[in-house]
Amino acid sequence: MTNPKTLEKLSERDKKHLWHPLTQHKTHSEMLAISRAKGAMIYDEEGRGYIDGIASWYTCMYGHCNPYILDKVSSQMQQLDQVVFSGFTHEPAVRLSEELIKILPKNQQKLFFSDNGSTSTEIGIKMALQYHFNRGEKRNVLFAFEEGFHGDTFGAMSVSGLSVYNGPFEDFFIEVERIPVPNLSNTQELIDRLEDRLKKNDVAGFIYEPLVQGAAAMKMHSAEGLDRILNLFKSYGALTIADEVMTGFGKTGAYFASDHLQTKPDIMCLSKALTAGLVPMGLTTCTQQVYDAFYSDDISKGLFHGHTYTANPLACTAAMAALELLQSDEIQGNIANIIQWHKSFDKTIKNHPKVATTRQLGVIYALDLNVEMERYGNLRDKLFSHFMSNGVFLRPLGNTIYILPPFVIEQEQMDQIYQSIVDVLEIV
Numbered sequence: 135m136t137n138p139k140t141l142e143k144l145s146e147r148d149k150k151h152l153w154h155p156l157t158q159h160k161t162h163s164e165m166l167a168i169s170r171a172k173g174a175m176i177y178d179e180e181g182r183g184y185i186d187g188i189a190s191w192y193t194c195m196y197g198h199c200n201p202y203i204l205d206k207v208s209s210q211m212q213q214l215d216q217v218v219f220s221g222f223t224h225e226p227a228v229r230l231s232e233e234l235i236k237i238l239p240k241n242q243q244k245l246f247f248s249d250n251g252s253t254s255t256e257i258g259i260k261m262a263l264q265y266h267f268n269r270g271e272k273r274n275v276l277f278a279f280e281e282g283f284h285g286d287t288f289g290a291m292s293v294s295g296l297s298v299y300n301g302p303f304e305d306f307f308i309e310v311e312r313i314p315v316p317n318l319s320n321t322q323e324l325i326d327r328l329e330d331r332l333k334k335n336d337v338a339g340f341i342y343e344p345l346v347q348g349a350a351a352m353k354m355h356s357a358e359g360l361d362r363i364l365n366l367f368k369s370y371g372a373l374t375i376a377d378e379v380m381t382g383f384g385k386t387g388a389y390f391a392s393d394h395l396q397t398k399p400d401i402m403c404l405s406k407a408l409t410a411g412l413v414p415m416g417l418t419t420c421t422q423q424v425y426d427a428f429y430s431d432d433i434s435k436g437l438f439h440g441h442t443y444t445a446n447p448l449a450c451t452a453a454m455a456a457l458e459l460l461q462s463d464e465i466q467g468n469i470a471n472i473i474q475w476h477k478s479f480d481k482t483i484k485n486h487p488k489v490a491t492t493r494q495l496g497v498i499y500a501l502d503l504n505v506e507m508e509r510y511g512n513l514r515d516k517l518f519s520h521f522m523s524n525g526v527f528l529r530p531l532g533n534t535i536y537i538l539p540p541f542v543i544e545q546e547q548m549d550q551i552y553q554s555i556v557d558v559l560e561i562v
């Protein structure tokens with residue numbers, strides 16, 4: 135018997151009961167139904183393929199439906215699916231901790247699991263605030279970069295850059311002061327001003343996206359300037375919290391963006407590529423010193439934060455498999471290739487009259503168009519439709535076009551993305 139429902143387009147059925155993230159439904163066009171994905175490709179319900187130029191928000195770095203990862207996770211599924219992580223432990227979590235510690239910055243010693251990028255930063259913020267509380271110091275102010283993005287829960291939203299979308303909640307934010315990212319001309323002044331401010335000894339911590347601000351359209355800043363800022367915060371007893379949710383796991387050409395810096399963070403937040411895009415998981419890591427401030431005979435000094443699915447065995451297994459792939463010669467070779475392809479492409483395009491500036495770190499490449507416009511105006515839609523009709527999935531932000539391809543992308547697929555960017559310059 136034919137179900138009449140299946141004859142109706144998915145995008146129509148979607149409209150009846152679904153409420154999508156980051157969407158004003160009244161003005162948004164209909165959702166595109168995606169039915170399958172493989173490697174660097176996603177396919178819509180009509181069978182049209184699109185090259186996933188942003189690895190589905192920087193998650194599926196080893197390709198969609200990666201057979202190695204699927205195989206590991208499906209074996210784990212037969213063994214142990216889910217169990218409470220308070221009072222219990224399991225092999226996938228223990229093994230993952232042992233393997234991750236080997237590639238994390240050396241000062242990171244303890245791992246706290248959660249469910250997504252926002253919870254990983256939320257926990258980082260709570261760790262920093264309680265660290266000082268447990269030590270009997272009153273430090274209630276957090277510092278963050280202007281235009282930073284750390285997630286959509288309350289703490290994470292508070293430390294993110296001010297946005298018109300957050301208006302209804304601003305009165306409820308925790309206390310945050312914002313500083314600009316360091317550049318060649320502002321660093322000394324910034325350091326002087328910050329040093330004056332830090333003398334009040336009320337700053338609990340500084341949260342930052344190291345070197346690349348993803349949601350701010352892949353804005354990049356200098357490692358040297360950031361190192362000076364981090365040192366200053368540390369010297370005044372504030373904890374540094376690296377939000378590597380976007381930059382983690384090879385995208386900057388190193389395992390972590392913090393590897394490009396001399397000063398290592400006290401706390402690190404990870405998610406996006408952690409489980410290779412298969413299932414959600416967040417991770418907050420910290421130094422022994424941070425952990426020790428919670429280690430006490432006084433039970434209330436513990437970190438009383440926990441989510442039902444903490445350290446889900448399937449997520450840990452996916453992360454373990456992803457970590458093996460990341461460290462393989464094959465993926466490291468792919469990363470080196472993509473870096474070179476971006477560099478060659480950059481040479482051909484950076485002097486184009488429609489291109490204002492270009493920037494690259496690792497496999498992350500971005501260019502700003504030499505046109506004026508507002509953040510989500512018509513240009514963005516025009517660019518997006520151009521790319522999609524060329525079989526390329528990119529999400530331009532304002533006048534920025536950026537690429538963050540999965541590590542497994544093939545050269546012809548990368549060339550198709552580059553060509554569609556060259557072509558789009560003709561229509562803007």
Ligand SMILES: *Cc1c(COP(=O)(O)O)cnc(C)c1O
Binds near residue numbers: 253284285286349405
């Ligand atoms: C995506 C992102 C987050 C939020 O992660 P979610 O999983 O979407 O909650 C936080 N910080 C950075 C830097 C991100 O890119």
